[in-house]
Amino acid sequence: MVLLGPWVGVLLVNAIGVWLLPASYELLRRAFPLGWALAAWVPLGVVLEWAQTTLLVTNAPWWVLGASQARLVPEVQFIHVTGMWGLTGWLLLVNALIYGAWRGTQRSCHAFPCWLLAASALAAPWAYGHWRMAQAERAPAAPSDILRVGVVGSGLPEPGTDRIPRALRASEAAVHQSPDLLVWPEGVNVPGMPNTPSMRNPLQQSVAQWQTPLLLVGTQFRIYGPELAHTAFSQAIAAPYEARTGSVWLTPAQTASDPALFVPKQHLVPFQEGLPATEVAPSLAAALHPLAQHGRAHWFTASREDPLQLPQVRRRGDAQQPTTIAPLLCFEILFPATLAQRVRQGAQLVIWQTNDEDAQAGHYAYQFAQFARLRAVETGRDIVRVNTDGDHQHIDAWGRTVEQLPRSSAPTHGLFTVTTRRGLTLSTQAPLAFVSGCAAVAMLLMLYCWRRRISR
Template identity: 30%
Template sequence: MTDVEPMPSARPPLPLWGAVVVAAVAGALMAFAFPAAAIWPLVFVALALLLPALMGRRIGGALLVGLAYGLVFFAVQVSFTARYLGPVPWVALTVVEGALTAVALLPITLAYRWLPRAWPRSRAIVLPFVVAGLWTVHELFLGNWPYGGFPWARLGMSQAQGPFAPVASWLGVSGLSFLMVALAALLVEVVRMRGWRRPWLLIAPVLTALVLSLTPLFPTAPSGDMRIAAVQGNGSTGYFDEREPYGVMTAQTDATRAIGDGPVDLLVWPEGGIDYDPFQDETTARRLTRLVNEFGAPLLANTATERGDRIFNTSFLWMEDGDATQLHDKRHPVPFGEYVPDRDFYYALAPDLIGLIGREYTPGSNPPVVRVDGVGVGLAICFDVIYDEVIRESVTQGAQVLVFQTNNADFRGTDENLQQLAFARMRAVETGRSVVNVSTVGTSQIIRPDGSTVASLDADEAGALLEDVELRSGLTAGVVLGPWIQLVMLVAAPGALIIAGLWSRRRG
């Protein structure tokens, strides 16, 4: 034991009741770091409160602290789910994600217990980076399980309007989350170890802050432009909206014709922008063919399609000759929204709610990219924007621009559309690609590769965005290294924790 790095006291810095209150406050602050408030510095304030609240706890206490944080955070973050269906889905999602968060944060408590015992000199640098790795593992856990996961609240995504976003173009969103947590954990240790008396303790946090602040965007190569019209029809596309036959398609068509007679390379409609399956309904097919011939440009549209006894959420490129062989099916249908896993079990619990979900969408397997005159257009349908592998596959298969189609009608008047838009903005930065994010009811935007906005349509407004959208080629380091960074985190952080646990037991 040395005077430079003293062994911390086994006593937790806060009583359990105080730690629970502090964790709940941290959850609220963390939620406000995301849109609509988007006060990104609150990420660090929340972490500075939560990490000490986890220190020195027994397993039961750590789970209680993690649960307080998770419940408050998700209660605020996903409150949009109560917009039409009432409190049951909101409470259910909050409780499930809050409980999973509590379990996933438990290793951080163990890290604060075991690493200083096993390696007393680890506190200044190794411990904070292990904590950051374990946080990243917690995000990956929530993002993949259960039922495909819910990667909606990764800390890196809070930087859509923050200064650290360019880091994602080098390390991916998970790498950005890792460095943000590392900075907070390093600063916590500086305070705990009275770093103002030992200036060398400031070297690691200062270097981490400089990396976060000064990293430039990873360069990609300009490769021309494409004149794209993104159309927001503002039709009746909500689950409980009253609809007229072909009403949604009529609203989209009217908004499309508002762009005038100028040249267009690609028309883009949002998710659910067509009422009926054009591969089954001849009237829909004729209207689509008439429209694309009127503008002399193919239409990228979306609707529910049937193939045999299976239903897909499908985006397709409709050509002037009526051909629509290029299509992409949504990879991750939303559980309890687009299908019901273990339907019999959940129907017994909430028959009225489960009974509303009549369709059972099948996950797609075709590539998330179509080609327009040789230009690769990458796709992600609605919540697929939050899944790394969908975005990565589109770019590695040659996408020079990304198009995200969504239907936010069931969340009118909530923060959901702004949260999803922030994810789209981060994808632009991460991949070095322009993004066309088009919604049925808003907010729709065209976004540059640096994350800045080219043009925007507010929510509940019918209209179209017509812009020369920059095309880019080449892969960013974030796209190439992102999955490897995640793999390293999944192996190294738990591995370091296990070794520390075994070694600390040997040291008594």
């Protein structure tokens, strides 16, 4: 725990990656003139950051950077077209133009065009963002697109206290507000769900009594044996069973014997829930296992099921138009492809189930909460965040916090009136279009500069 977890390993990987951008600029500057080096560096930087945050398990750069940029709500509206990487390109472009203008001023060159371009690059997203948000105000939601989401938190009781009864009491209070569904946070993790009758039956009875569907988090256990083969990693650490965490969907129409929908978590928190490289380098991961032990009885297994079956909920009094929900757990909010896939499957609303009890309103919790605002703009979907110790949030499709409840160590509940949405943003339809374009532009610019250099 001291050596590798939970976030020391993440920061170590990130510390290596943050040098990619300055190192790439230095290489370009040595090979090409300043103007051409900056022109090639901007699209190349987008590709490098995409590679680092997509191919590495940590996704740390955008986890850190995204929190600060999320506060610029009007300025980031254009990412519904470009995706998150458009914001990377914008930041690099503005910095490159300001640096180029400053260098021109130092050399008494004609720097005015660069200063003008830098000012335009700053102003254009601001103007577009305000226009887009003004357009949103003129298009009120139809009543058929409104969903009432009841949010529940167990609070932070003394260690060892069962949180399920606390969540049940808060749910009983929330039901009086007539929600269309109830959501529990990640911190109320029901072991053995949904396949263990002793854990599921009482919850199924409560759901039937409330006549309200419930989205909760559970851990599914499966014994390794003839029906479930060991992986190289699980065999190396002598794990007796596979543990998968995920969202569980219970409805009033179900009985305890009916199969419940289980949406497994696809991205685990590195060094906290699982070790990186368990598939690529299982022997190395097994060797690190004792050093990174977090004190739990098991590691989780990440799912690679794609596409997943998603929950559907009907509004009270409306049996004809179901709303498809995309559940996300904790760390999954950082991975754009995961949410984009679920939105393309028809998800009209995102439910983000989190647990910030280790951070307790610290900077890490703040970064995660802010990052969701960028993801909402990118996908064009409202996001409801449900957290263990309060701080429940409703973020609309323009990244604005519509409503937020305070943190509390006591059980909490609330009701958010959320708009469901159907259209697909360009970044959701073609997530790699902007990055691919940047890769092509960077390659063409570098080839052109190289040909000029060797022709002299």
